[in-house]
Amino acid sequence: MSDTNGRLEYEGVFSPSEGSSPVADGDLQIDVKGTGTRMQWVYFRDQMMPIIHLREGTILIPVEAYEVANQKLEWLREHRKP
Numbered sequence: 890m891s892d893t894n895g896r897l898e899y900e901g902v903f904s905p906s907e908g909s910s911p912v913a914d915g916d917l918q919i920d921v922k923g924t925g926t927r928m929q930w931v932y933f934r935d936q937m938m939p940i941i942h943l944r945e946g947t948i949l950i951p952v953e954a955y956e957v958a959n960q961k962l963e964w965l966r967e968h969r970k971p
Contacts, residue, residue: 890939899938903949906940906962918944931961940965 890899904910923942930937933954940958941949950958 890941899936899951901938902952903941904952904955906948906950906959908947912943912947912949916943916945916947920944929961929965931958933957 890897892898905912920942924939925942927937930939931951931954932938933951938951938954938958940951940962943949948962950962
C-alpha cells in the first residue's frame, strides 16, 4: 500500500476478515473513506499495518497480524459514531 505521494507504506499479504479468499480482481477497489487514517490501522511488530475497506464491502486485514487486526476491527465497530 502506498501513500498519496506513491511512497510504499506497507507491503504484505491480506485476507478478508470474513468470508473466503481470494477476492475477485474487479472487487479490489479501495474505499478511501472507509479505510480512513492511520488511527484505524494496527500496530504490530514495530510496523503500522492498514485495515483495508473495499468499495463492495469486504474488509481486508494483514495476514501476519490477523488476530490483532480482528481485535482492532471489533473495537472500531463497537466505538463507531452513529
